[in-house]
Amino acid sequence: MGDIDRPADPTLHDASAATVRIARRIAEVPDAEWDACARGESGSERPPNPFVSHAFLSALEDSGSATRDTGWLPQHLLFEDAQGRLLACMPCYLKGHSQGEYVFDHGWAEAYMRAGGDYYPKLQAAVPFSPVPGPRLLVRGETARIERQALLLEAGRTLTNELDVSSLHITFMSQDEWKLAGELGYLQRTDRQFHWHNAGYETFDDFLGALASRKRKTIRRERRAALDEDIEIEWITGRDITEAHWDAFFTFYMDTGARKWGRPYLTREAFSRLGESMAGELLLVMAKRGGDYIAGALNVIGADTLYGRYWGALESHDFLHFEVCYYQAIDYAIAHGLARVEAGAQGEHKLARGYLPTETYSAHYIADERLRRAVADFLAQERHAVAEDAALLAAESPYRRKPDESLSR
Structure with a gap:
């Protein structure tokens, strides 16, 4: 280091x-x-x-x-x-x-x-x-x-x-x-994420109606399976988020962080500080079974976008991750008239759930001319590969028609 x-x-x-x-x-x-x-x-x-x-x-x-x-x-x-x-x-x-x-x-x-x-x-x-x-x-x-x-x-x-x-x-x-x-x-780099776009849907069923029949049936089956063990979902926002909620969520966060990258980045105090200064811009989606919280996802609410940030669970249930992180986020965005859901980095599995590939951008200044030339050559090839991959993924879109045409008849 x-x-x-x-x-x-x-x-x-x-x-x-x-x-x-x-x-x-x-x-x-x-x-x-x-x-x-x-x-x-x-x-x-x-x-x-x-x-x-x-x-x-x-x-x-x-x-x-x-x-x-x-x-x-x-x-x-x-x-x-x-x-x-x-x-x-x-x-x-x-x-x-x-x-x-x-x-x-x-x-x-x-x-x-x-x-x-x-x-x-x-x-x-x-x-x-x-x-x-x-x-x-x-x-x-x-x-x-x-x-x-x-x-x-x-x-x-x-x-x-x-x-x-x-x-x-x-x-x-x-x-x-x-x-x-x-x-x-500056040297230019591209990558991709998967974002969901709201085409003026009034209900989750409106969104499902824009999908191919097979994808629509799969999502309905996953949502039923995720909650079939008497699991309940709560949306908690604003000043309704208490320190007890943060305690429960931090346990989920620590478990996921330890498995994914060894040491979670945020301290417990970070969540309390976010709750104090940004309460109105936070959404906790919490899953409860038998009166106890077993999983949750933290989202941040922007002007027109819901940003999915952290997820964790203490119990393993089929499709619960998809329900808490992706489908509940879409539900919330539709209910509150938000234009997009950005569900974090990577994840091609999001495509089948209505999240489409979206390009992301970064720029780099390399002081050493030799390294700068080598990185420039690499990035030229990488940008081409990212564009090709995005085109292939777009061809696998789950939508019957473009999302912005989904409500046209």
């Missing part, structure tokens, strides 16, 4: 009109200032994508989940005017490993180290432990938007060079940001 405790000049650019500097903790930035950038052009009261909100990042950092001790040293980039007003920002971390990112660069690290280079530490512009697409170049309002995004990208390069680290990786960014980064010389 690389040394991430490297000092850096907190001011990267200083001019009479504006300054670019580093915040070593999100707590150094007033929440109203950060969220004004995270809201972007939306004009909404809260950031449309809750994962880049001050509250979410604070919960991760203040709970000890994303800190220097866990290999995530905050290096948030701030672009301020002469009066100290925040105009743009980018969540960024200095890292000594590649864990908790979901855009995998372990092969690059191994190749560079075999050639005698130090791949770690590196910079990661991301939301820790969250493979959720969304903005990474956060700009206040509409004024000079592209220019300020470009400035953040250039500042990221400058920080990489000043810290003398190998690279900067901006992961799960928006497509527009990705295109801009490519124009400015």
Whole structure:
């Protein structure tokens, strides 16, 4: 693991009109200032994508989940005017490993180290432990938007060079940001997730009606089987989520984390902090049998999207995972008029359940020219393979017609 405790000049650019500097903790930035950038052009009261909100990042950092001790040293980039007003920002971390990112660069690290280079530490512009697409170049309002995004990208390069680290990786960014980064010389990478799209359905049966008959029958059978042992489902939101609920859910989370990646990333305190600061943006889908909770999934509610994040269970029941994570999420999205469900990274099994392949984007600045050339060659081949794979998956769509035509007659 690389040394991430490297000092850096907190001011990267200083001019009479504006300054670019580093915040070593999100707590150094007033929440109203950060969220004004995270809201972007939306004009909404809260950031449309809750994962880049001050509250979410604070919960991760203040709970000890994303800190220097866990290999995530905050290096948030701030672009301020002469009066100290925040105009743009980018969540960024200095890292000594590649864990908790979901855009995998372990092969690059191994190749560079075999050639005698130090791949770690590196910079990661991301939301820790969250493979959720969304903005990474956060700009206040509409004024000079592209220019300020470009400035953040250039500042990221400058920080990489000043810290003398190998690279900067901006992961799960928006497509527009990705295109801009490519124009400015960043290497471009694509991958895919599986998202469900609401075509104006009024009921779950409306959604099923858009599917091929065989897929529709399979889902109905799975939903019946998941609940046939007197299992009940509860939706718990807002201030109805208590510490007892978090205790139960954390037990599920720890079990899944221990089996999947050895050490779960979030502390128990992180969930309490999320519950305190983001109660209205959280949905717990909990499964109960015999009066006891046996499984659950945590979802985050955005402006038009339900984001599935963590799942766990203490008992094994056929199709319960699909019910709690995928079908209940669709039910909730339909009931609340949400446009999409994003159910996390990977998972081709989601396709048969109505979740379609969706491209995701990341951009990479590699300081060493030799490594940069090698990675560029690899990414050109990978983008082609991802596009081919997506086309093959789209051909396996479970829908009788396109989702946006599903209610047309």
